[in-house]
Amino acid sequence: MAKPKQPKKKFSEMTPEEKKKMIIKETISWILTLGAAVLIALFIRGFVFEPVIVDGSSMLDTLHDRELMFVTKFDYIFGEPERGDVIICKYPESTKNYVKRLVGMPGDLIAIKDNIVYINGEPLDETYLTAERNDSPFYGNMDERQLGEDEYFVMGDNRDNSRDSRSSSVDTLTRNQIKGHVRFVFFPFDSMRAIE
DSSP: OOOOOOOOOOOOGOHHHHHHHHHHHHHHHHHHHHHHHHHHHHHHHTTTEEEEEEOOSTTTSSSSOOOOOOOESSSHHHHHOOOOOOOEEOTOOOOEEEEEEEOOOOOOOEEEEEEEEEEEEEEEETTOOOOGGSTTTTTTTTTEEHHHHHHHHEEEESSSGGOSSTTTTTOOOGGGGGEEEEEEEESSGGGGGEEE
């Protein structure tokens, strides 16, 4: 026959030694719970998704300054970036996140003439651009260049005001500099939308 369970003692009925053991046990339990929560949050942020805030105007009119974006990371853990993706990336010599559009892929022959991007000799269909943000005589031309096997060419959608792969200080990115795929704007609430 099983022993009947002893009713739990109230804290006020415990001896000082029992109180001390209970406080230690509860403290360890809280530390383990909080530690697990922090590890799960870090895992999610590092490998699943992350909220990111837009800083600046280089992606107008697709993204606006101070909007909050939902960025997925698992896409690029299990798959590869694709031309046209809006991405979060790191520039050389920088720890800051940048948001840009992936325009040129490894092996592409890329050129810009009169503000039109040519990939392998064909004009790139960029319906997301706004004409008045893509008419600079200073940034509208780039000689043809061949991208290497781990070179990605990124540009802002506001071509007249974007520091991107056209700049010698940025140049092309490598695959490991591409950190996430921008999927959705979730704030401000009246501007929620999917990003294409």
